Amino acid sequence: MRTMMRWGQIASIGALAVALALTGCGSEGGGGGGGDSDASSASDGGNDGSSSSDSSSDSSSDSSSDSSSDSGSDSGGGQAGAGSSYETAVTADWKGEHKFDLAKRGSKAFVTFEGKKGQFVALLAFADEGDEHQFVDTVLTLHDADHKQLAMNDDPFPKFGQDSALFTYLPADGTYYVVVRDCWTWQDEGGSVQCGLPHDKPVPGVTVRVRGEDSKPPTFISDAPSQGGGPAEVSYAQTDNGFDIDFLYGKAEQAGEVDTFVTKLPAGVAQPPLRRGALVFFGQKTGSFGNGAPGPIGTVSVADATAPDVVLGKLAMQPGDLFYVPVDADKSYHIKVTQPAGSVAGFYTLAHGLDRTNAVEQDDAANDSAATAEAFPDSFEGQLVLSVDAELGKAGDKDHFKATLDASYEYTASITCWAGSLGSGVQGLHVELLDQDGKAIAGSATDEGTEPGKTGALQRENITIPKGATAAILQVSAKGQASDNAGSYYRCKLALE
Numbered sequence: 001m002r003t004m005m006r007w008g009q010i011a012s013i014g015a016l017a018v019a020l021a022l023t024g025c026g027s028e029g030g031g032g033g034g035g036d037s038d039a040s041s042a043s044d045g046g047n048d049g050s051s052s053s054d055s056s057s058d059s060s061s062d063s064s065s066d067s068s069s070d071s072g073s074d075s076g077g078g079q080a081g082a083g084s085s086y087e088t089a090v091t092a093d094w095k096g097e098h099k100f101d102l103a104k105r106g107s108k109a110f111v112t113f114e115g116k117k118g119q120f121v122a123l124l125a126f127a128d129e130g131d132e133h134q135f136v137d138t139v140l141t142l143h144d145a146d147h148k149q150l151a152m153n154d155d156p157f158p159k160f161g162q163d164s165a166l167f168t169y170l171p172a173d174g175t176y177y178v179v180v181r182d183c184w185t186w187q188d189e190g191g192s193v194q195c196g197l198p199h200d201k202p203v204p205g206v207t208v209r210v211r212g213e214d215s216k217p218p219t220f221i222s223d224a225p226s227q228g229g230g231p232a233e234v235s236y237a238q239t240d241n242g243f244d245i246d247f248l249y250g251k252a253e254q255a256g257e258v259d260t261f262v263t264k265l266p267a268g269v270a271q272p273p274l275r276r277g278a279l280v281f282f283g284q285k286t287g288s289f290g291n292g293a294p295g296p297i298g299t300v301s302v303a304d305a306t307a308p309d310v311v312l313g314k315l316a317m318q319p320g321d322l323f324y325v326p327v328d329a330d331k332s333y334h335i336k337v338t339q340p341a342g343s344v345a346g347f348y349t350l351a352h353g354l355d356r357t358n359a360v361e362q363d364d365a366a367n368d369s370a371a372t373a374e375a376f377p378d379s380f381e382g383q384l385v386l387s388v389d390a391e392l393g394k395a396g397d398k399d400h401f402k403a404t405l406d407a408s409y410e411y412t413a414s415i416t417c418w419a420g421s422l423g424s425g426v427q428g429l430h431v432e433l434l435d436q437d438g439k440a441i442a443g444s445a446t447d448e449g450t451e452p453g454k455t456g457a458l459q460r461e462n463i464t465i466p467k468g469a470t471a472a473i474l475q476v477s478a479k480g481q482a483s484d485n486a487g488s489y490y491r492c493k494l495a496l497e
C-alpha cells in the first residue's frame, strides 16, 4: 500500500541545494557516496521520555485550543504551563498548530492525540527563524500512553535544515504524545546528537503541527489503492532555487509486496549533452530512534515505464543509504518498493528527489583506449578535482578520461568511484591511473568486489605521479554486470594536489 507526500512545504526549498550537494550535483561534484552523513545509528540514545518533566502540576488547559501554550519560560527551566509536561499536554488540532517557548535548556513541549492502529501521521516541529544558531534546534519524539518512545526525528535526511519531521504509522489504538525540545535538552536526556551553541536560545519559538492523511496539508497526495489501480503518480516541481523533494511512504505488511510509483522529471533538470537527470532516494532511520518502522525499507528499483521489467538500478535500502539512478528528463519511470520474501518493513518512509548528474562521458566508443582518451567532460586546464558520470554499457567496455598535468610538478592523486553502492548493476569495477603513454602509474590499481548489490566506494589515495608526466588518464572497466540489474552507471572523482 503506497502513498506519497510533498515535502516541499515542510522545509524551505532554498535549502534543498544543500541536499542536492550530497549527491555531487554540480561541477565540484563526485560525492555520490555522501549520503551517510546522518546515517549513524542512534541506538545509543537511551532516552527515557518519562523523567523529570512529568512533575508539572500546572493548569492543564488541554482543550482543543489550537493556540499555544505560551509556557512561562522564566520559571526554573521553563517547564510551567500547558503543554510543558505529559499531564498538561495540549490536545492536537489536526488542522491548526501549536506554539511553544523552548528558550531555556530543559524546557519541552507536549502535544497529545488519540490515534488508531495503522494510522499515518506526520509530526512537524519548526523553529522560529532568526540569526544563525539563535533559534531552537528541534528534536521530536513520539511516545505511547505509557510514555515509551516509539519514534524520533532530529533533522531531516537528507539534511537541509534542523527542524524535525517525523512520518510514521501508529502501532495501536490509543493515546500518543509528541514531545519537542531543543537539541541540548535532548542531550541532557541522554540523547545522542550534535548540538550547536548557545544552550539557551535567543529565538525561543517553536511551532508543532500534527497531521494525518485526511487533514490534507502540508499537501498530502494519497494514491489509488495498491490493488487494482495504476501506479501512484509522483510529480516534481522545479523552483527558482532548485527542485522539490518528495516523500514516498506506504505500508508494507506482506512478504513480496510491491508498491509502484510513476514519475517524470521536468525537462529542465537535464542539461544535454553534458548532464542527465537523476533520481535520488534517501533511506530513513527506522526503529524507536528513527521513523518507528520495525524493519528496513525493502528493495527500491527504477525502470523505464515503457519497459518496466528491465531494472535500471536497484538497492536493498538500509537507513542512511543513498540510491542514485541517472535517468532522462521528460520521460516516465517506475519506482518500485519491493518487500523481501522473509521479513517485511511493516511500513517505509523514503525521501526522494531529483538531481542532475555530474558531467557525463561524451564519447564512449572512442574512449576505449588510452591513446584516444577523452578529456574529463566539463574540465578546464589546471582543475584539480575532476568528476565524471559514465556507463560501462557494452561488453568489454573500457573508459579513459584524461586530465592534463604540468610536467614540472609532482602530483599526489586520489581516486574515488561508486557503482554498486549507488544501486548500479556494474560488478567488479576496476580503476587504474595511467600516464600520457598509457603506462600504469604505480599503486593506482583498485577494485570493487564482484558480489551483487552493495559494495562500498572504491578508493585509492596517495598515488604519486612523478614529475615529467603531462597527463593522468583514469581507466575504468568492470568484470561483469548483475543479471537482474541493467544499470551500467558509475561515477568517479579524481583529485590531484
Ligand SMILES: [Ca+2]
Residues within 6 Å of the ligand: 137, 138, 139, 153, 154, 155, 162, 163, 164, 183
Ligand atoms: Ca534538529
Ligand SMILES: [Ca+2]
Residues within 6 Å of the ligand: 363, 364, 365, 366, 367, 368, 397, 398, 399, 400
Ligand atoms: Ca568506452
Ligand SMILES: [Ca+2]
Residues within 6 Å of the ligand: 361, 364, 390, 391, 392, 393, 397, 398, 399
Ligand atoms: Ca563507457
